[in-house]
Amino acid sequence: MGSPQANLVEIFSALQGEGPIVGTRQIFIRFGRCDLRCHFCDSDRTWQPSPSVQVEQHAGLRDFVEFPNPVSLEQLLAWVDGQHQPPHLHDSISLTGGEPLLHAPFLTEFLPQVKAATNLPIYLETGGHRPAQLAQVLPWLDAIGMDWKLPSASGEDHGPQHGDCLRQCVAAGKTVFVKAIATRDTTDADLENSARSIAAIAPDTPYILQPASPLSAPIKPNQAPPEPPTPDQVLHWHSLLKQILPQVRVIPQSHKYIGQL
Numbered sequence: 001m002g003s004p005q006a007n008l009v010e011i012f013s014a015l016q017g018e019g020p021i022v023g024t025r026q027i028f029i030r031f032g033r034c035d036l037r038c039h040f041c042d043s044d045r046t047w048q049p050s051p052s053v054q055v056e057q058h059a060g061l062r063d064f065v066e067f068p069n070p071v072s073l074e075q076l077l078a079w080v081d082g083q084h085q086p087p088h089l090h091d092s093i094s095l096t097g098g099e100p101l102l103h104a105p106f107l108t109e110f111l112p113q114v115k116a117a118t119n120l121p122i123y124l125e126t127g128g129h130r131p132a133q134l135a136q137v138l139p140w141l142d143a144i145g146m147d148w149k150l151p152s153a154s155g156e157d158h159g160p161q162h163g164d165c166l167r168q169c170v171a172a173g174k175t176v177f178v179k180a181i182a183t184r185d186t187t188d189a190d191l192e193n194s195a196r197s198i199a200a201i202a203p204d205t206p207y208i209l210q211p212a213s214p215l216s217a218p219i220k221p222n223q224a225p226p227e228p229p230t231p232d233q234v235l236h237w238h239s240l241l242k243q244i245l246p247q248v249r250v251i252p253q254s255h256k257y258i259g260q261l
């Protein structure tokens, strides 16, 4: 059997702009393909397999060079090694997308090797809807940021799958938080349902409410991006969630405010 391969979109060094580890420096590996179609998606270029991958040559210099897909495991290890300079720069490696769990067979071989090579923690950003694939890669993950898709905001509804993913992370003793993106269309009922489901599984799970960004570009030409919630909505939702869960935080995307990709 040959070396496993993956479809990648880009590899680069950046500051994490979302969730409770906002501001930490990560090597981002962005995988191609997603099987969801969230209304607020700002990574729609990742929905289909990418013909090529953009690889930053030196951490943070944005000196990208384009290479064809698919990418072998050995090639990706070499690119990550190139980013891992100087070695103290990064706090972790972020697996993002697209949906990284669509590459679970590749990850089960890649993750033990990249952990051994870099000694960096592995952080997975996932839609939280693929419990079978999560189970395959969970042993090598250190932290998981999993979405809980609110149907009124995303157009996607995967509550049972989200619950399965959260249960697995908690049972494995992993660091995990749930992120729910809210737009002006978000309903109280969706927020309450998500919070009650989480409370029934692991009530101490941090719940990150992420208001849709006012800086988002249109996903399709001539189509406005989803409207951000009003300040009053955000405060009301925070109060609502705090009646059910003790750890609720409102954290907007920070990377867009500093013009970072």
Ligand code: SF4
Binding pocket: 034, 035, 036, 037, 038, 040, 041, 042, 043, 044, 046, 097, 098, 099, 126, 127
């Ligand atoms: S899961 Fe993520 S990448 Fe996929 S459509 Fe939703 S927001 Fe976009």
